[in-house]
Amino acid sequence: MATSGVGGDKYRSYLTEEELKTTQWNAGPPNYDVVNRLFEEGRTKVWPVGSLEEKVQNLVKTWEMELVHKANPDDYKTLDANKFVLGINGKKYFTLEEVGKVGGSYNVFLQTSLPPALRSYDPDQESYESSQSAFKTVFPRGFAVEILQVYSGPPVIAYKFRHWGYMEGPFQGHAPTGELVEFFGTAIFELDENSKVVKVDFFFDRGELLADLIKGERTGEASSNAPSGSGSRCPFMA
Template identity: 45%
Template structure:
C-alpha cells in the first residue's frame, strides 16, 4: 500500500475529499498487515456452498452486494477508529447514525465515536468484568485500542459470509478473527487464532450511508480465547479467572451449536456447606 492512503477495501482515506480531515494519529492509517491476513485466511468463496469443493478462498465478485457491504463496513470501521470528528465521516448519514449491540441501548454517532468501537461492542455485560475479561466502564477509547492492538499485532480481519437482504435494510452474517500473538491483560500470547461470528442489520440511505446498525454476537467467543494464555504468577484468583474464561468459551460453543448447556456444579459451593436448593445451573436459587 502506498503512502497516499490507497486501499483496495476501504474508501475515504485520501484525495480531495479528505484534505481537511482530522486524523487521530496525524495521518491516514495503512492496512498492509491486516489486508494480508484477510486475503490469506478469508473463508468465503464466490458460491459459499462450493467452498468445501473449491478448497481455497476467493474474492466476492466485483460490484456484488456482498463486496459492497464488506467494503462499506471496513470503511466505517476505519473512520470510527481513525477519524477524530464525526463531521469527517463519509460512511454514515449525518445526524441519523445509531449503533446497538445485542439488543442494548442505541448509541448516537458522537457517543460511539467518543467511547470507540471496542467499548461500544463490549459494554453491558457484568460477566465480562467479573471474569477480568473486559470492563468497558474502565476503558477509554485509547486504552481499549491499545489493548487489542497489543493482543493482535497483525490486526483483526473481517469478512462478510452471507448477505440475506438488500438495501435499504441489509441483513448479513460476518466473521471477525485474528491471531493472539501479543499479551492481553497480563496473559501471555498463545499464537492461536481467535475468532467470532455474528449477524448485523444495517439500515442505509439512498447513498448507502449507514443510519442504523444492529449487531448480534457472543462476546464469549472472542474473550474466551484471549484469556487462555497463562499469567506468570498463578494464584487462586488467577485460576478462578481461567475457569470462568473456559466457561465463556464453552458457552460460546454451545450457543453456536444450538444445544442445551449441560448442568454444572456451582463453583461457589464446596464440601462442608449446608445443602441448598439449586437452580438449573447448579447454583443456589429459587
C-alpha cells in the same frame, strides 16, 4: 455503497492521498497494509468484483475505518452523523457522540452487564487509547473481517460476518498463545435515501472472542484497570 479500489485502499474508500492529509484523525491516518495481507491469506470467501457481497464487505470495512479513526463527524462519508445509532445484541443504542464518550468501537462492542469482578475486559475502565493499544498488542497483524453471506441488499442490509486474528501478544495479563482467534455474528445496516448508514445492529457473543484471549497463562502483568480476579472466569455474553 463503498466499492473496491476507490480511495487508495483495496477494500476501503476515502483514503486517497489528499483525504489522508485533510481528514482529522484520532491518532494519525490509518494504514491497512498488514491487516489486508491477513485478510487475503485467511478469508474463506473471494467475492466477484461488483457483486452485492463485495460491495457490502467494502461498505462495512469503510464504515469501520471511519468509526474508529475519524475524529470529526463532518468527515464521515458512509453514515449520517446526526441520525446514526449503533446497537449491540438488541440492547442500548449508542449515538455517534455516545460512542466517543464510551471510548470508541471496542468499548461499545464489548459492553456487558456482568459484575466488574467477572469481567475479563472491562469497557467501563478503558479509554479509546487504552482499548486500541490492548487490541493492537494482542493482534499485531490486525483483526480482519469478512462477509460470509448477505441476506438482503440495501436499503436494509443483513449479513453474516467472521472476525479473526492471531493472538501474538499478551492480553490483560495473559500470555499470547499464537493461536487463531475468531468469532462469528450477524449485522443489519439501515441506509437512508442518500445511501448513508443511519442504524446498525450487531448480534454476536462477546465471550466467543474474550474466552480465547484469556486461555494463555497468567503473566502477572494484568492491566492496572482490570478488577481483581478479572480474567479468571469465562466472560459469557451479558
